[in-house]
Amino acid sequence: MSDRLPGFSTLAVHAGAQPDPTTGARATPIYQTTSFVFNDADHAASLFGLQAFGNIYTRIGNPTNAVLEERVAALEGGTAALAVASGHAAQVVVLQQLLQPGDEFIAARKLYGGSINQFSHAFKSFGWNVVWADSDDIASFERAVTPRTKAIFIESIANPGGSITDIEAISTVARKAGVPLIVDNTLASPYLIRPIDHGADIVVHSLTKFLGGHGNSLGGIIVDAGTFDWSTGGKYPMLSEPRPEYHGIRLQETFGNFAFAIACRVLGLRDLGPALSPFNAFMILTGIETLPLRMQKHCDNAKAVAEFLAGHPAVASVSYAGLASDKYNQLARKYAPKGAGAVFTFSLKGGYDAGVSLVSKLQLFSHLANVGDTRSLVIHPASTTHSQLDDAAKVKSGAGPDVVRLSIGIEDKEDLIADLEQALGA
Ligand SMILES: *Cc1c(COP(=O)(O)O)cnc(C)c1O
Numbered sequence: 260m261s262d263r264l265p266g267f268s269t270l271a272v273h274a275g276a277q278p279d280p281t282t283g284a285r286a287t288p289i290y291q292t293t294s295f296v297f298n299d300a301d302h303a304a305s306l307f308g309l310q311a312f313g314n315i316y317t318r319i320g321n322p323t324n325a326v327l328e329e330r331v332a333a334l335e336g337g338t339a340a341l342a343v344a345s346g347h348a349a350q351v352v353v354l355q356q357l358l359q360p361g362d363e364f365i366a367a368r369k370l371y372g373g374s375i376n377q378f379s380h381a382f383k384s385f386g387w388n389v390v391w392a393d394s395d396d397i398a399s400f401e402r403a404v405t406p407r408t409k410a411i412f413i414e415s416i417a418n419p420g421g422s423i424t425d426i427e428a429i430s431t432v433a434r435k436a437g438v439p440l441i442v443d444n445t446l447a448s449p450y451l452i453r454p455i456d457h458g459a460d461i462v463v464h465s466l467t468k469f470l471g472g473h474g475n476s477l478g479g480i481i482v483d484a485g486t487f488d489w490s491t492g493g494k495y496p497m498l499s500e501p502r503p504e505y506h507g508i509r510l511q512e513t514f515g516n517f518a519f520a521i522a523c524r525v526l527g528l529r530d531l532g533p534a535l536s537p538f539n540a541f542m543i544l545t546g547i548e549t550l551p552l553r554m555q556k557h558c559d560n561a562k563a564v565a566e567f568l569a570g571h572p573a574v575a576s577v578s579y580a581g582l583a584s585d586k587y588n589q590l591a592r593k594y595a596p597k598g599a600g601a602v603f604t605f606s607l608k609g610g611y612d613a614g615v616s617l618v619s620k621l622q623l624f625s626h627l628a629n630v631g632d633t634r635s636l637v638i639h640p641a642s643t644t645h646s647q648l649d650d651a652a653k654v655k656s657g658a659g660p661d662v663v664r665l666s667i668g669i670e671d672k673e674d675l676i677a678d679l680e681q682a683l684g685a
Pocket residue numbers: 344345346347348371373374414418443445446464465466467468477478479630
């Protein structure tokens with residue numbers, strides 16, 4: 260092989276993996292074990308003291324999970340990654356390294372409904388205070404910064420409306436405030452957008468969605484860009500100060516540009532415990548091998564379906580950034596030139612009742628609360644994922660009563676359009 264760098268599709272198949280050295284197995288084996296034998300007492304002590312890298316116990320690390328971590332870090336262009344049990348677990352572990360009780364983080368208001376819930380209620384009980392900002396108004400992020408701000412959290416393509424976030428503009432605000440930018444890249448996947456190329460310091464994913472891609476395994480991952488200096492101003496003591504759990508070592512000083520990923524593992528995952536099962540890591544790794552093929556098909560199908568809906572008399576509006584007429588089309592051309600994703604919303608002239616009726620008449624689309632499956636999915640956010648919000652907040656987050664959300668799968672687009680046509684017309 261020459262010294263050329265492998266391309267994205269090659270990394271999706273190979274990054275982090277090699278034939279198993281003991282058996283020759285070509286697919287990554289599922290290391291279904293809780294624990295790993297030490298060579299001797301010194302080896303055990305050096306592993307526990309973070310003086311050597313190696314396997315101890317699957318709550319802290321596992322060889323199958325390690326392949327997944329290396330692969331996603333390579334696809335996102337980060338220095339290291341940590342796989343966890345779900346996307347929500349990734350969010351908890353990330354913020355636990357950054358916030359002390361009483362601290363604040365700024366989050367875009369347009370977010371996955373589960374994240375709005377997690378931030379508003381569960382995190383509040385930890386003393387982590389969310390301050391909402393509006394991705395369409397970059398100055399609202401600037402205005403939200405206070406001396407207690409420790410991070411900014413956005414989605415690259417935002418749920419449920421599929422809007423595109425101006426990552427570079429918000430990263431400039433984060434730089435100025437001296438806080439890391441965390442980007443949830445679940446709906447884009449690194450095939451469409453690599454947030455680190457646009458100034459993100461930390462990327463999180465629900466692996467449950469497009470990366471796993473088959474609707475069969477939960478998982479989450481944290482990618483460290485290696486770009487943030489955690490030592491400034493004593494703002495991030497978990498990273499800059501001596502850790503009593505590890506004989507007083509300082510993580511940033513010891514681990515440099517992958518200190519954040521290490522902190523998430525040895526302080527977050529070790530103590531909070533949301534470990535990913537190696538079986539799920541195997542399923543998700545298998546899914547990632549076809550990510551570029553699937554993602555392109557998802558996007559091409561989504562664009563065809565969005566165009567069909569935009570021309571249908573029962574449809575009031577379609578919110579899909581891939582349409583030339585869409586408010587976010589300029590941002591889509593800049594950030595996601597290969598396609599604007601496959602999750603979007605549209606609204607029906609017949610309002611709430613028409614939405615409910617459509618969902619009940621669709622046959623090929625499954626009515627359920629997920630996105631990023633090979634199968635096409637439909638949901639009415641106002642009565643489900645976003646039902647906990649009051650009416651004004653529903654509209655603000657793109658989930659008004661007349662709105663239906665689709666996640667377009669990889670079936671034949673003609674079949675998807677025919678199903679929508681019968682359900683809208685009948
Ligand atoms: C699903 C999802 C999450 C949460 O992930 P889980 O794996 O379900 O915990 C977070 N963010 C986005 C954008 C999601 O779609």
